Amino acid sequence: MLPESNAPSPKLQFPQLFSGMLALAIALVGSAYLAGNALRSLRSNDNLTVIGSSTRPIRSDFVIWRSSVSSQQATLPLAYQELKRHSDKVQAYFKSKNIPKDAISLSAIDTQPIPETNGNGAQTGRTIAYRLVQRFEIRSKDIDAITAIARSSTDLINDGLPFISEPAEYLYTELGKLRVDMISEATKDAKARGEAIVNVSGSRLGTIRKAETDVFQITARYSTEVSNSGAYNTTTIDKDIRAVVAITFAVE
Template sequence: MQPETNLPKSTAPFPQLFSGMLALSIALVGSAYLAGNALRSLRSNDVLTVIGSSTRPIRADFVIWRSSISSQQTTLPLAYQELKRYNARVRTYLKSKNIPDDAITVSAIETQPIPETNSNGMQTGRNIAYRLVQRFEIRSKDVDGTSAIAQSSTDLINEGIPFTSDPAEYLYTQLSQLRVEMISEATKDAKARGEAIVNVSGSRLGTIRKAETDVFQITARYSTEVSNSGSYNTSSIDKDIRAVVAITFAVE
């Protein structure tokens, strides 16, 4: 199953006024001015735009871990034979860690000639060596198990194998339904805040005149990071997802 990684975009540009709303938290509905003069001035047929938000903790349910091996020798056959031995050792190691074969993708071998240069730094047209690289990619629902294997893969380096491990990418694949639920929660939050405002003025919150959604923010747990284009943290297993809406209500 291909994990869903695309963040939703707004159907319309989010108002510039609210681009920093996550950090401002709407300034929580409230300066003394809003609580006083501004609220008393609300009249029938006015409109009120309020920011609502919803935050939920989520945990990655899919992991992608990439790594590679390399060999550099004076001839291609020597480099290939060495890389072949490294490949066999890595596969044995992964099998010992209960990684199934169908979770592993192995790339074609990349060949990188190493050119000879003279004393002036100019290439002579000859190759003095060849460097071969082969890459591994593991995709798994076993987030904790794969993460532990990635961290312990230094065992291969201790054996003298030129093994390079990339940071694992942690994804959450159940975003579609969660987005809908969180937009609903954010809308209810906006309504509650709007009612708190108009009740002070003796008015009543009416129907929704306009609704806009900002991009979702998926960040490391408890992070205050935000991005105008949306963020999707893949370096942390435990994350927070935030949805924000701007709702314009009629005031009656």
């Protein structure tokens, strides 16, 4: 059964100051500007909104690999017979690689009539051939094994099969357990940054008056990719997950 995608939830409303400026906002806290006159002018009963973030490395624990074979012949029976031979060879290959049968899903056969066209490119109403496609989907927690098999599947092409392998998709299924912890860490980071700011102004950080979370960013390891709608990288096994919060504190 395919796990929940854990794709980032729709973006919550985020203060305009931070929207679309995530990377810049994270870097701003340490800049000279934050130690300037704006900080020294903080007064009691002011509000201070601070960005906090938390980043963790994660390794994908689930892989989806899709592939297909096709056949094109003048009649449906001939196309089906050829497609079945191709499909049997692919399944025999999967079996030889010790892929469990329950990890393999076969789609319904996709049938595409090929119309005849005249010299002007207009269809004549006759069908000159049929193209059939059988798709396979493998879902597994054995990341390394399926990755290796996908890479070696060119053996099927070398055997003369019209085999198409799609890039594997790598997912992480334990995001729900991480989200709460990462929001907590990001909140602590925001508080530490806020205290650093008010200490320069001679004030004290008070209670939290407002807290908002931005969408999670799941990117390739060490990537600086950022998306306002949230990023979810599925092309790499090793990833980074980043949580960002905007915390508004009272200034005392």
